[in-house]
Amino acid sequence: MSPRESAFRTGALVRHNLLLMLREPGPLLSRMILPLAFVTLLRPLYVAAQGRTAGTEQAVVGTVVTFSLLALSIAGSTILTERLGRTWDRLRGAPVHPAEVLVGKAVPVFAALLAQQLVIVGFGVGALGLRVPHPLLLLGVLLSWSCALLGLGALLGVLVRSMGELSAAYDIGGMLLSSLGGALVPLAVLPSWVAAAAPISPGYWAVRGLQGALAGDARSVAVACGVLVCVALVCDSLASVRLRGRSGRLVSL
Structure with a gap:
């Protein structure tokens, strides 16, 4: 297997x-558009309580963290769809390396998660x-947080048994993690x-990292990014173990 052939197959995936x-852009578009309405309506409350600069930062940071956690559905559904469709065996039998499948699934999801955050921040800069x-x-921070979200979404995708369970997990879990992390309040x-x-x-480390980045606090950013990368590695490892138990081979997100 030459690197060129591997790169070609990975690109195709x-x-x-x-x-x-x-093909089904509804969930992705809703995760892009709803945060913009949310931050527009939320900002006046924070500005009134904290002042223009601090209030704007809190509104944007809170929206980024809250809605990116709700976007776990994008990552989780990628794996769950394969599981429900019982296509793991076909993936195992395909003439591709598990790492190629891994990258093929991860890159579009990672890009969607990062794009969502950049859209919110860009809106905050341009409009607010x-x-x-x-x-x-x-x-x-955004890259580290996207990695953590990718890992959390993959873990959800291998643990839940239906789309209903996935929906409940990211709705309830997302709001709890963002609220507990100080994103909304x-x-x-x-x-x-x-x-x-x-x-x-x-969510706490994402909030801390984003606030540190806006304040220019490199030390806080480094600590937050380190924790988020660890979260990503732990979640991906747990998801991999779970999938090996199901299929005997890693072909996950």
Whole structure:
């Protein structure tokens, strides 16, 4: 197997999975459009309570984290659809390496998750006056957070048994993780036990990283990115173990 042949097959798988995603664009479009309406309506509340600059930052950060967690449906459904369609055996028998299938599934989902966040941040900059003095720090957090979301979505996809269960998991889990992480309401005004428990939520580290990036705090960004990458690795490892138990070979997201 030459690297060129492998790259050709991987590219074909990426295009195939991207086409499947675009054939039913409803979920993707809703995850892109709804956050823009949400942040527009939410911002005046934060501005009134925290001032123009801090309020705008809180509104954008909270929207990015909350709606990206709800977008776990995009990652989870990629695996669950294969499971429900019982196509794992055909994937195992296909003349492709598991790593090629892995990349072919992961790239379109990762691109969708990152695009959603960039759309929200771009809207914040262009329409709401959000200031991003350190774009590279912000990009680092968004990439790390997208990796964590990819891992969480993959884990959901191998654990749940139906689309209904997946919907409940990302709706309930997404809101809990974002709320516990201080995305919607600052931790300073929540009960002390919430602030103590907040670090167990990946959303907390996403909020901390995004706020650190906007403030130019490289140390906070580095810590948050490190935690998010660890979350991604742990979730992907657990998903891989689960799939090996089902199919005996890694062909997952």
